[in-house]
Amino acid sequence: MNNHATSHSQVVKEQGATQMSTPTRVISFTSGKGGVGKTHSLVNTGIALAQRGRNVLLFDADLGLANIDVLLGIQVEYTLHDVFEGRKTLDEIIVEGPEGISIIPAASGVDSICNLTFQERSILLQSVEGIAGSYDYLLIDTPAGIGSDVIYFNCASNEIVCVINGEPTSLTDAYALIKVLSRKYGEKSISILVNNVASEKHAQQAYSRLSRAVNQFLHIDLRYLGWVPSDATVRDAVTDQRAVIQEYPSSKVSLAISSFADRIEEDYHRLKVKGGVQFFFQQLLDVNNYGKEYDA
Numbered sequence: 001m002n003n004h005a006t007s008h009s010q011v012v013k014e015q016g017a018t019q020m021s022t023p024t025r026v027i028s029f030t031s032g033k034g035g036v037g038k039t040h041s042l043v044n045t046g047i048a049l050a051q052r053g054r055n056v057l058l059f060d061a062d063l064g065l066a067n068i069d070v071l072l073g074i075q076v077e078y079t080l081h082d083v084f085e086g087r088k089t090l091d092e093i094i095v096e097g098p099e100g101i102s103i104i105p106a107a108s109g110v111d112s113i114c115n116l117t118f119q120e121r122s123i124l125l126q127s128v129e130g131i132a133g134s135y136d137y138l139l140i141d142t143p144a145g146i147g148s149d150v151i152y153f154n155c156a157s158n159e160i161v162c163v164i165n166g167e168p169t170s171l172t173d174a175y176a177l178i179k180v181l182s183r184k185y186g187e188k189s190i191s192i193l194v195n196n197v198a199s200e201k202h203a204q205q206a207y208s209r210l211s212r213a214v215n216q217f218l219h220i221d222l223r224y225l226g227w228v229p230s231d232a233t234v235r236d237a238v239t240d241q242r243a244v245i246q247e248y249p250s251s252k253v254s255l256a257i258s259s260f261a262d263r264i265e266e267d268y269h270r271l272k273v274k275g276g277v278q279f280f281f282q283q284l285l286d287v288n289n290y291g292k293e294y295d296a
């Protein structure tokens with residue numbers, strides 16, 4: 001699996017070398033509350049972007065609850081832990097997913113990126129320099145909540161997609177996260193994806209409730225990026241350990257994720273990004289400044 005994955009990422013690297021014109025877009029998928037469909041949205045969006053000809057790298061940074069590999073039925077042999085121990089390079093631990101997407105599996109044995117030693121962070125930074133620029137997208141599956149890893153990954157990304165569903169707890173927890181990112185870390189813009197709702201009307205209602213509170217109390221630009229319906233095919237695909245967008249490409253959930261991916265693509269040349277993939281990992285050296293204090 002990993003040998004195959006290595007040759008895959010080498011191919012991606014070569015392709016990337018000829019496509020250096022646009023910087024890697026680093027987008028974190030985050031949420032205040034767990035279980036809102038963050039991993040499912042990220043994985044299927046990544047596949048949809050790959051179907052549009054993009055080189056996509058997913059980073060499973062939900063260190064406590066890693067599950068991109070489980071969701072896709074992929075056997076993971078090595079993780080970031082092996083990179084820190086010097087047994088493998090980052091390139092060698094990357095595994096291949098559907099439509100040729102690449103995945104950095106979560107680090108088993110590492111409970112927080114903020115607990116890495118300076119040396120481990122330097123190793124990671126050096127490894128990333130080897131793959132930086134090879135991808136059009138780096139999508140990061142952050143943990144839920146307002147812990148230091150969540151703050152770190154969101155602050156280090158170019159763009160933040162906060163996933164909510166219609167439940168009041170998902171809205172209050174999203175508000176708490178947005179508040180910390182805006183007040184303590186100066187984030188200027190966050191996009192919202194409403195997942196697992198019955199209709200677009202429900203999605204807009206959920207978004208309106210959140211944006212009313214945000215606009216009243218916080219100085220941050222909230223954008224409605226799209227919605228994904230509640231659909232039984234998601235559970236079937238999860239059970240089969242397959243991506244819904246591949247297993248049920250014409251289901252309403254797959255069509256919604258496809259248009260969400262189109263929306264992200266439309267932004268490609270429009271958005272001013274705050275840094276590329278190197279910026280993202282360089283923040284690692286300064287990681288202790290993230291998430292140590294908040295008053296949410």
Ligand SMILES: Nc1ncnc2c1ncn2[C@@H]1O[C@H](COP(=O)(O)OP(=O)(O)O)[C@@H](O)[C@H]1O
Pocket residue numbers: 031033034035036037038039040041195196197228229230231232234235238253
């Ligand atoms: N649009 C949807 N329709 C139906 N079920 C969904 C949908 N999105 C997520 N789910 C269900 O919610 C579960 C949790 O999703 P997951 O992506 O693992 O959440 P998170 O990463 O936010 O914790 C999935 O296993 C799936 O059963």
Ligand SMILES: [Mg+2]
Pocket residue numbers: 038039040062065067141
């Ligand atoms: Mg998850």
